Amino acid sequence: MLVLAATPIGRVEDAPPRLASELATADVIAAEDTRRLRRLTTDLGVEIKGRIVSYFEGNESSRTPTLLADLLDGNRVLLVTDAGMPSVSDPGYRLVAAAVEKDVRVTAVPGPSxxxxxxxxxxxxxxxxxxxxxxxxxxxxxxxxxxxxxxxxxxxxxxxxxxxxxxxxxxxxxxxxxxxxxxxxxxxxxxxxxxxxxxxxxxxxxxxxxxxxxxxxxxxx
CATH class of the missing domain: 3.30.950.10 (Tetrapyrrole methylase, C-terminal domain)
Known part of the structure; x- marks a missing residue:
């Protein structure tokens, strides 16, 4: 399953309640900025157990096939950007389109926009x-x-x-x-x-x- 998770656009306390649990349980986390992800998880008090990979404008095309392979192998992939909802003027569309084409379930953690x-x-x-x-x-x-x-x-x-x-x-x-x-x-x-x-x-x-x-x-x- 591919999970698109909204992240705070300002205050960390605006993070949707499900975000912490998704971060803690994802097999793979694709983050626009891995340093910002680390700050976010620290603020939320979350320990990440899954693999972290970068997924930003510069490597979105090349990284998408790898993440799609993770999905097809049965992994739960969580996609987060620096702020707001993935795909909305942020990385995400290519991976969503690839997942949909392969009949991989795509869902979202709604939140700040x-x-x-x-x-x-x-x-x-x-x-x-x-x-x-x-x-x-x-x-x-x-x-x-x-x-x-x-x-x-x-x-x-x-x-x-x-x-x-x-x-x-x-x-x-x-x-x-x-x-x-x-x-x-x-x-x-x-x-x-x-x-x-x-x-x-x-x-x-x-x-x-x-x-x-x-x-x-x-x-x-």
């Missing part, structure tokens, strides 16, 4: 939404992506790096208009959590002063 948390606290419509992940880094590609979303009616959720937040907001302003409502959610569930709400032009001015931490942007459709 920056996408849903930002959406819930944004104050924007939540009845219909779409997740757009990270925008392209290159300005031209980013502008084209946003132009294609200009008429999207659903609320949109984006991930962004702090040093690119101002540029991303400016590109959204240009594509969607100055007054389009949005919220920048920074350091969700952490000590310095901040949710800044307003029109895109207003948020661009705010971001010009510099943005720190993990960023999720929610924009009205």
């Amino acid at each position: 920056a996408v849903l948390t930002a959406l819930a606290v944004s104050g924007l419509p939540v009845d219909r939404f779409c997740f757009e992940g990270f925008l392209p880094r290159k300005a031209g590609e980013r502008s084209r992506r946003l132009a294609n979303l200009a008429k999207e009616e659903r609320t949109m959720v984006f991930f962004e790096a702090p040093h690119r937040t101002e540029a991303a907001l400016a590109a959204m302003r240009d594509a969607f208009g100055d007054g389009r409502g949005a919220a920048v959610c920074r350091e969700l569930t952490k000590t310095h959590e901040e949710v800044r709400r307003g029109g895109l032009a207003e948020l661009v001015d705010w971001a010009a002063e510099g943005v720190r931490g993990e960023v999720t942007i929610v924009v009205t459709g």
Whole structure:
């Protein structure tokens, strides 16, 4: 069985109750960052008995066949990323697809998600939404992506790096208009959590002063 386990996006006490038991009993744990995994297990007071392997963007393609072989041998493989749910802008999709193709059971330990948390606290419509992940880094590609979303009616959720937040907001302003409502959610569930709400032009001015931490942007459709 392949188990996708959500990990805290901030406070360790937000870890789902099942996470500790899954970490303690898994035959193999595939972790985006093995050092962060060790810190997490220490904080949770969990002793790992299974084998730990790294599974991140750089080795996801090459490591997937090995993990699939573990699954086909009857092992319980637990997949965790640095924060949030695997496969959501994090490693996981390739392994899930490979497991499904071989009729391996896939389940999940539900828990923290920056996408849903930002959406819930944004104050924007939540009845219909779409997740757009990270925008392209290159300005031209980013502008084209946003132009294609200009008429999207659903609320949109984006991930962004702090040093690119101002540029991303400016590109959204240009594509969607100055007054389009949005919220920048920074350091969700952490000590310095901040949710800044307003029109895109207003948020661009705010971001010009510099943005720190993990960023999720929610924009009205």
